[in-house]
Amino acid sequence: MKKVRWGVLGAAKIAREKVIPAMRGSDLYEVTAIGSRSLEKAKTAASQLDIPKSYGSYEEVINDPDVDAIYNPLPNDLHVSYTLKCIQAGKHVLCEKPFALKASDLKSVISARDEYGVKVGEAFMVASNPQWIRVKEIIGSGDLGKIKAVQGFFSYFNRQEDNIRNKPENGGGGVWDIGCYPVFTSRFALGEEPQKLTALLDFDPDFGTDQLGSVILQYPSAQMTFSISTQLMPYQRMFFFGEKKALEVRIPFNAPIDQPNEIHIHHGDITGHQVEVIQMPISDQYTKQADDFSRAILEDKEVPVSLESAYQNTRILEAIFQAAKENRWVALT
Numbered sequence: 001m002k003k004v005r006w007g008v009l010g011a012a013k014i015a016r017e018k019v020i021p022a023m024r025g026s027d028l029y030e031v032t033a034i035g036s037r038s039l040e041k042a043k044t045a046a047s048q049l050d051i052p053k054s055y056g057s058y059e060e061v062i063n064d065p066d067v068d069a070i071y072n073p074l075p076n077d078l079h080v081s082y083t084l085k086c087i088q089a090g091k092h093v094l095c096e097k098p099f100a101l102k103a104s105d106l107k108s109v110i111s112a113r114d115e116y117g118v119k120v121g122e123a124f125m126v127a128s129n130p131q132w133i134r135v136k137e138i139i140g141s142g143d144l145g146k147i148k149a150v151q152g153f154f155s156y157f158n159r160q161e162d163n164i165r166n167k168p169e170n171g172g173g174g175v176w177d178i179g180c181y182p183v184f185t186s187r188f189a190l191g192e193e194p195q196k197l198t199a200l201l202d203f204d205p206d207f208g209t210d211q212l213g214s215v216i217l218q219y220p221s222a223q224m225t226f227s228i229s230t231q232l233m234p235y236q237r238m239f240f241f242g243e244k245k246a247l248e249v250r251i252p253f254n255a256p257i258d259q260p261n262e263i264h265i266h267h268g269d270i271t272g273h274q275v276e277v278i279q280m281p282i283s284d285q286y287t288k289q290a291d292d293f294s295r296a297i298l299e300d301k302e303v304p305v306s307l308e309s310a311y312q313n314t315r316i317l318e319a320i321f322q323a324a325k326e327n328r329w330v331a332l333t
């Protein structure tokens with residue numbers, strides 16, 4: 001295979017605005033087809049994004065012999081079923097987060113992946129972002145001392161009735177949409193799996209989706225707390241507190257592509273003057289994700305975020321709902 005030829009399911013906002021624009025001009029891959037429930041919509045997206053083929057269904061993309069790999073940015077409730085169709089057609093699949101709404105669903109995806117011998121992974125672009133790779137290295141180096149506490153926050157304001165984030169039937173709500181990020185990045189940076197958790201969730205009375213949540217996770221070496229909201233001013237941060245220093249990821253999730261990402265190392269001066277600023281080279285985390293995933297296909301390597309990782313993340317997110325509903329700690333081991 002010379003270049004990986006990608007097909008896209010749905011003219012999703014994330015695909016049109018971030019992922020496909022980030023995949024232009026590569027020697028490793030190209031986007032060759034996009035399908036939508038509306039042919040008109042597919043044609044418009046294809047002409048705006050220079051994609052040669054447009055289809056009025058997802059099935060035509062999946063069955064196109066000139067497509068090697070599929071990017072699946074459909075609503076959360078359609079991730080597993082369409083990924084399975086792609087795998088059964090012999091295609092590699094990069095599926096948007098959260099990959100599944102039930103961890104048990106990932107078992108059938110893992111079996112299908114193994115049966116068809118294709119690459120399948122979850123689109124946590126943060127795993128390919130150099131700032132998170134650096135965070136993991138710094139924590140692993142021991143320079144901060146033993147990490148004992150982690151804190152996260154992620155919020156935005158969205159009460160649009162027609163948005164998939166506000167529809168329970170599409171797997172909407174804050175936990176699935178953004179709670180997945182503090183969970184994934186803490187697992188990624190610490191290199192550990194949490195043992196138990198408890199949570200508070202508040203649900204929007206009109207939509208029935210969770211709009212505010214706070215979670216405590218017990219990792220083997222650290223305690224983590226994070227809050228998320230779909231109805232607060234936009235904000236995001238992650239902190240890792242060590243015995244000697246603390247590390248702050250300034251824009252941990254929606255990292256900009258036009259300015260350097262910054263990691264701040266706090267040396268313990270509470271006035272905030274002793275802060276070491278690490279500026280990362282400007283990069284696009286969606287390009288890095290496409291590079292890493294395409295290389296995994298071309299060189300038969302591990303995908304950046306495996307289905308086994310997706311299984312763990314989903315188990316944790318499911319446990320958050322259980323803990324909040326039953327008002328108790330839920331064991332994860």
Ligand SMILES: NC(=O)c1ccc[n+]([C@@H]2O[C@H](COP(=O)([O-])OP(=O)(O)OC[C@H]3O[C@@H](n4cnc5c(N)ncnc54)[C@H](OP(=O)(O)O)[C@@H]3O)[C@@H](O)[C@H]2O)c1
Nearest residue numbers: 010011012013014015036037073074075076096097098164
């Ligand atoms: N990694 C990231 O940074 C990131 C950021 C944002 C979102 N996401 C993920 O990407 C996925 C899409 O998010 P988005 O914000 O781009 O959503 P969106 O704009 O609403 O796109 C979803 C697409 O799914 C298709 N679709 C099929 N059945 C649908 C239904 N019943 N209702 C609505 N749409 C339906 C539509 O495509 P057609 O009409 O063209 O068929 C629609 O454009 C979600 O899983 C989300 O979690 C990831």
